[in-house]
Amino acid sequence: MNSFLSPLHTWTLLDTWVVVIGALSAMACALPGCFLLLRKQSLMGDAISHTSLLGVVAAFFVSHWLVEAKVISPATELSVRHVTMCVGAIVVGVMSAWLTESLQKLGNVESSAALGVVFTSLFALGLLLIRAFADNVHIDLDCVLYGEIVTAPLETVGDSGIPRAVLVNGVVLAINLLLTVLLFKELRLSAFDPALATTMGIPAHLMHYGLMGLTAMTLVAAFESVGSILVIAMLIIPPATAYLLTDRLPRMIVLSLLIAVLSAALGHVSALTLPLLISRSIGIADVQDASSAGMMAAAAGFLFVMAMLLGPKYGLVVRVWHRLLLKLRIAGEDVLGRLYRFEESAPADVSSTAERAAWLRTLTTHSWHSRFATWLLIRRGWLIGSGSDVHLTDIGREAARTLVRSHRLWESFLAKHFVLGEGRFHESAEQVEHFLDPELLAELDHDLDRPGVDPHGRAIPN
Amino acid sequence: MSTSVVVDHEAMQEPLPRAVAVQSPSSLVPLLIEDVTVAYHRRPVLWNIDYQAPSGKLIAIVGPNGSGKTTLIKATLDLVPRAAGQVLIFGEPYRQQRHRVGYVPQRTSVDWDFPVSALDVVAMGMYRKIGWLRPVSRKYREAAKQALDRVGMVDFAGRQINQLSGGQQQRVFLARALAQNADLYFMDEPFAGVDASTERAIVDILRALRESGKTVIVVHHDLQTVHEYFDEVVLLNMRMIAAGPTADVFTPDNLRKTYGGKLALLDQLSEKMAQPRSR
Numbered sequence: 001m002n003s004f005l006s007p008l009h010t011w012t013l014l015d016t017w018v019v020v021i022g023a024l025s026a027m028a029c030a031l032p033g034c035f036l037l038l039r040k041q042s043l044m045g046d047a048i049s050h051t052s053l054l055g056v057v058a059a060f061f062v063s064h065w066l067v068e069a070k071v072i073s074p075a076t077e078l079s080v081r082h083v084t085m086c087v088g089a090i091v092v093g094v095m096s097a098w099l100t101e102s103l104q105k106l107g108n109v110e111s112s113a114a115l116g117v118v119f120t121s122l123f124a125l126g127l128l129l130i131r132a133f134a135d136n137v138h139i140d141l142d143c144v145l146y147g148e149i150v151t152a153p154l155e156t157v158g159d160s161g162i163p164r165a166v167l168v169n170g171v172v173l174a175i176n177l178l179l180t181v182l183l184f185k186e187l188r189l190s191a192f193d194p195a196l197a198t199t200m201g202i203p204a205h206l207m208h209y210g211l212m213g214l215t216a217m218t219l220v221a222a223f224e225s226v227g228s229i230l231v232i233a234m235l236i237i238p239p240a241t242a243y244l245l246t247d248r249l250p251r252m253i254v255l256s257l258l259i260a261v262l263s264a265a266l267g268h269v270s271a272l273t274l275p276l277l278i279s280r281s282i283g284i285a286d287v288q289d290a291s292s293a294g295m296m297a298a299a300a301g302f303l304f305v306m307a308m309l310l311g312p313k314y315g316l317v318v319r320v321w322h323r324l325l326l327k328l329r330i331a332g333e334d335v336l337g338r339l340y341r342f343e344e345s346a347p348a349d350v351s352s353t354a355e356r357a358a359w360l361r362t363l364t365t366h367s368w369h370s371r372f373a374t375w376l377l378i379r380r381g382w383l384i385g386s387g388s389d390v391h392l393t394d395i396g397r398e399a400a401r402t403l404v405r406s407h408r409l410w411e412s413f414l415a416k417h418f419v420l421g422e423g424r425f426h427e428s429a430e431q432v433e434h435f436l437d438p439e440l441l442a443e444l445d446h447d448l449d450r451p452g453v454d455p456h457g458r459a460i461p462n
Numbered sequence: 463m464s465t466s467v468v469v470d471h472e473a474m475q476e477p478l479p480r481a482v483a484v485q486s487p488s489s490l491v492p493l494l495i496e497d498v499t500v501a502y503h504r505r506p507v508l509w510n511i512d513y514q515a516p517s518g519k520l521i522a523i524v525g526p527n528g529s530g531k532t533t534l535i536k537a538t539l540d541l542v543p544r545a546a547g548q549v550l551i552f553g554e555p556y557r558q559q560r561h562r563v564g565y566v567p568q569r570t571s572v573d574w575d576f577p578v579s580a581l582d583v584v585a586m587g588m589y590r591k592i593g594w595l596r597p598v599s600r601k602y603r604e605a606a607k608q609a610l611d612r613v614g615m616v617d618f619a620g621r622q623i624n625q626l627s628g629g630q631q632q633r634v635f636l637a638r639a640l641a642q643n644a645d646l647y648f649m650d651e652p653f654a655g656v657d658a659s660t661e662r663a664i665v666d667i668l669r670a671l672r673e674s675g676k677t678v679i680v681v682h683h684d685l686q687t688v689h690e691y692f693d694e695v696v697l698l699n700m701r702m703i704a705a706g707p708t709a710d711v712f713t714p715d716n717l718r719k720t721y722g723g724k725l726a727l728l729d730q731l732s733e734k735m736a737q738p739r740s741r
Contacts, residue, residue: 199539199565200590247577247622
């Protein structure tokens with residue numbers, strides 16, 4: 001038996017075309033998808049992907065009728081149908097957006113409810129039409145819903161050998177790219193601040209409908225290869241993933257395109273390899289078949305989860321790491337502050353020395369982050385000694401002094417401006433002391449007229 | 463201007479030479495609202511509003527919640543349809559005067575998680591001037607930076623806008639309005655939820671705008687600062703209660719009419735207004 005990678009050894013031109021078609025349609029979808037996401041209308045794309053079935057069906061009838069009426073020859077029906085499908089989808093897409101909005105205004109219902117009513121009704125109407133006239137047209141519903149990306153490369157344009165799906169999705173991608181680049185600032189402004197856009201003469205409303213029409217056209221083009229359900233993944237997931245990775249719109253758009261390509265490639269490769277890998281590892285007969293389009297959507301989902309976990313700014317791992325660092329810093333500063341206060345009380349004070357020894361003993365059995373923080377401070381040279389016998393070094397004392405100064409200045413500030421119980425000053429200062437920077441300290445000092453002592457009568461170190 | 467610019471309606475019947483038309487007084491009036499009524503779902507929210515804004519003044523629109531302050535601005539800027547009446551900006555419909563009008567919507571009306579920097583937002587104020595299909599060139603980015611500098615935010619130019627405090631966000635909005643370089647500004651609650659230093663900064667900018675001859679109309683909530691900040695007041699509660707110079711119009715009596723039954727508050731206020739200012 002060969003390895004689970006063996007299907008890749010038989011990689012053919014057909015596989016390449018599958019990836020190319022997937023990548024082109026995913027990229028074409030990602031462009032309007034970015035703006036839908038930012039307008040918080042991602043599900044509008046979902047709705048349109050359903051309602052455009054109506055447009056597709058209508059397009060079939062129109063092209064069929066044109067042949068019947070002998071306006072066009074049966075030979076050209078297919079190419080005419082592509083145009084009518086495109087137009088039909090755009091019309092229905094804009095119509096769904098318009099109907100949703102009207103329903104929302106006239107019926108005074110919430111937008112997602114209006115959307116639900118409109119898209120299910122139009123989708124049902126589309127299905128009804130297919131059923132009613134099924135004798136005249138042949139629409140493969142499975143194909144509309146799930147797509148057939150694996151067989152898509154077989155249908156080529158003339159003798160060129162280039163699959164029709166590559167051409168169709170390529171043209172749509174080119175149109176979307178061109179519009180995104182040319183209308184970049186108009187799209188950005190009408191998504192961010194539609195009111196300002198409108199007052200400036202950029203009709204945010206028309207931009208909205210234009211985006212809906214463009215989305216519908218893109219979706220219909222992608223239908224045949226990836227299907228009307230999976231196309232939603234292409235519309236939403238790459239932009240959502242890119243959104244997690246950057247906070248600039250141009251970068252977000254470029255990233256969403258890259259993620260779209262990556263999803264397509266990763267998806268098809270996993271469709272070839274994963275079934276074998278999984279079926280072998282659970283010990284059943286080799287399964288060789290998996291939906292490439294489905295795996296592309298799954299791959300996009302996988303990349304999204306990765307971005308959520310590992311994103312450089314908002315990733316879960318980074319956030320947990322920062323929280324951990326903060327926790328360690330606070331624990332370390334608390335140790336420094338405590339040692340400083342022990343030093344402060346006269347060294348000859350026997351009770352204080354005993355207290356210090358007792359506290360240091362508990363420190364070693366303290367929570368793990370206190371122990372770890374102490375270890376770090378020793379390594380940094382702020383503390384010297386080991387176990388329960390640690391002392392401040394000169395640099396450590398300097399840091400500790402700043403901390404105690406922050407604590408006492410804040411207590412003084414609270415005492416001056418707020419009426420609080422004695423205990424409350426300390427509580428608040430315990431938290432705030434870790435966050436006061438030199439600038440704020442100087443401001444506090446100024447506000448308090450450079451006080452020498454805190455409300456408890458203890459000296460504020462300089 | 464000469465003294466001959468009195469409107470003679472009979473003379474207006476004949477087509478006037480362009481130069482004379484430009485000098486007609488209506489083109490000097492920044493904002494003329496005539497008998498405007500606005501309705502939402504057939505329920506009127508503004509009734510028969512008439513107002514003529516004087517040029518080069520800071521004007522406050524004051525009224526209780528739901529009194530139609532924001533709606534009045536939106537109706538003026540064609541953002542909501544008017545059921546009746548007309549609005550003239552420097553003597554012409556808004557459509558023809560877009561370039562002379564700046565607008566600062568409520569800060570809460572936009573999504574601050576949007577992936578743009580402070581500089582990007584300010585540059586939006588110049589999109590009209592840049593024109594369709596053209597990218598934001600270096601020249602405009604520089605201008606945006608200058609506008610940020612005027613509101614003390616140039617150090618934050620590259621920040622994503624959700625990393626700014628509420629006051630800083632408001633300053634960015636103000637910088638965007640400055641970048642619009644308009645003659646007439648509408649600002650919807652620029653003082654809402656900002657810190658004291660931002661409030662001072664905004665007031666300074668408003669005064670600088672007035673110095674350079676601009677007219678600024680501000681929806682304002684804080685009754686206590688109206689006297690200090692504004693030359694003119696429009697008191698609104700679905701109808702126009704009163705409008706004119708602050709000293710004449712912003713009286714406890716008019717406020718009582720504007721705020722209806724909320725007498726306790728107004729009595730407190732009139733007490734406060736009777737006392738010498740402590741600030």
